[in-house]
Amino acid sequence: xxGFLANFSNVIIPVIIFYIVAYGLINKVQVYEEFxxxxxxxxxxxxxxxxxxxxxxxxxxxxxxxxxxxFLGGLLGNLTEKVGIPADIVPLTLVKMFSSSAATxxxxxxxxTHGTDSYxxxxxxxxMSCTETIFYTMSVYFLAAKVTKTxxxxxxxxxSMLAGLLASVVLAGMVV
Amino acid sequence: xxxxxxxxxxxxxxxxxxxxxxxxxxxxxxxxxxxxxxSLCITMAGVMGLWMGxxxxxxxxxxIAGLASGIQPFLSFMFPRIPKKHESRKYIATNFIANILGLxxxxxxxxxxxxxxxxxxxxxxxxxxxxKDGKEGLRGRAASNEMCTFLILNxxxxxxIPVNMIVYRTQYGSANPAAVIAPAILATLFSTIIAIVYxxxxxxx
Numbered sequence: 001x002x003g004f005l006a007n008f009s010n011v012i013i014p015v016i017i018f019y020i021v022a023y024g025l026i027n028k029v030q031v032y033e034e035f036x037x038x039x040x041x042x043x044x045x046x047x048x049x050x051x052x053x054x055x056x057x058x059x060x061x062x063x064x065x066x067x068x069x070x071f072l073g074g075l076l077g078n079l080t081e082k083v084g085i086p087a088d089i090v091p092l093t094l095v096k097m098f099s100s101s102a103a104t105x106x107x108x109x110x111x112x113t114h115g116t117d118s119y120x121x122x123x124x125x126x127x128m129s130c131t132e133t134i135f136y137t138m139s140v141y142f143l144a145a146k147v148t149k150t151x152x153x154x155x156x157x158x159x160s161m162l163a164g165l166l167a168s169v170v171l172a173g174m175v176v
Numbered sequence: 177x178x179x180x181x182x183x184x185x186x187x188x189x190x191x192x193x194x195x196x197x198x199x200x201x202x203x204x205x206x207x208x209x210x211x212x213x214x215s216l217c218i219t220m221a222g223v224m225g226l227w228m229g230x231x232x233x234x235x236x237x238x239x240i241a242g243l244a245s246g247i248q249p250f251l252s253f254m255f256p257r258i259p260k261k262h263e264s265r266k267y268i269a270t271n272f273i274a275n276i277l278g279l280x281x282x283x284x285x286x287x288x289x290x291x292x293x294x295x296x297x298x299x300x301x302x303x304x305x306x307x308k309d310g311k312e313g314l315r316g317r318a319a320s321n322e323m324c325t326f327l328i329l330n331x332x333x334x335x336x337i338p339v340n341m342i343v344y345r346t347q348y349g350s351a352n353p354a355a356v357i358a359p360a361i362l363a364t365l366f367s368t369i370i371a372i373v374y375x376x377x378x379x380x381x
Contacts, residue, residue, distance in 0.1 A: 005358035024237040038232025039225035053213040059185035061209030065201040066193035116350035129338035129360035144288040145295040149318035156328035164367035171359040
């Protein structure tokens with residue numbers, strides 16, 4: 001299973017690239033020109049998030065260097081490590097519910113401390129790939145429809161997030 | 177929201193460092209992290225350029241539109257009470273496809289349009305809270321079942337290829353940055369299936 005997962009991960013990107021370019025050619029798209037145009041937009045997106053990244057990475061960096069993160073992790077870690085969830089994952093999961101970019105700051109901090117290919121590095125990678133910013137999305141979308149009573153949306157979102165966390169713990173254990 | 181999270185990170189960090197005598201480390205961290213953000217963006221620029229370039233081809237060749245019409249049967253399953261010709265279906269489909277492909281900039285506009293159209297659907301159904309008589313704010317609008325389903329699926333994460341994660345892993349020296357793809361797809365599928373089951377159970381009532 002782990003071998004198959006690794007193979008699939010390695011093959012999927014070239015397959016997607018081939019498919020998109022071939023499909024574009026068949027449909028007579030100026031693939032190179034369009035690619036360049038899209039790449040330009042992509043660069044603009046990156047430049048656009050640079051200020052956010054500077055702000056949040058400084059925030060997380062300061063918090064960690066002060067020793068506060070270690071203190072908080074120590075408090076929470078005793079509880080969660082019994083079920084295979086490292087201490088750093090708890091604040092990460094909570095922050096991700098509110099802000100993707102703030103979570104990114106924590107992710108990079110975990111990668112720096114524990115490496116990307118460790119158990120916790122892999123768990124972090126998977127967890128961030130299968131969860132969304134629940135509160136942010138809900139507030140923006142419901143605002144658009146002027147809805148004030150959200151009924152069972154939050155419970156559904158939280159259940160799905162827990163399912164993602166569970167799957168991440170199991171899968172990270174399998175591939176590392 | 178981020179206003180308070182960020183301010184708290186900085187304020188708590190500095191105060192805690194002052195108490196525990198870590199001020200020098202905090203100085204280094206503040207300056208070092210800022211530089212690190214820039215080098216991360218340089219790595220990210222390449223991958224984002226590549227991905228968005230490919231997505232532009234997919235958009236112009238009709239691939240994305242094709243995918244959106246391909247998921248119509250899935251929409252009929254998830255939203256059995258939205259009429260076949262209703263405008264909201266188009267936006268929901270676009271939003272889901274953009275989500276699956278990781279096109280953040282395309283998800284939100286389509287998602288917001290979908291929510292507006294779902295609100296119109298409630299108005300057409302004669303839901304008093306959605307009536308346009310100027311009193312709608314007073315009644316307190318409750319989300320329709322369709323809105324709940326739409327949002328739960330959105331927050332369950334649909335993205336298949338975690339492009340950002342691959343970039344971050346590359347930047348921090350992963351031996352195999354793409355190793356996250358297969359487990360990420362499985363985890364996303366699992367959380368989405370749980371979300372679908374939950375929505376179907378709640379929708380039946």
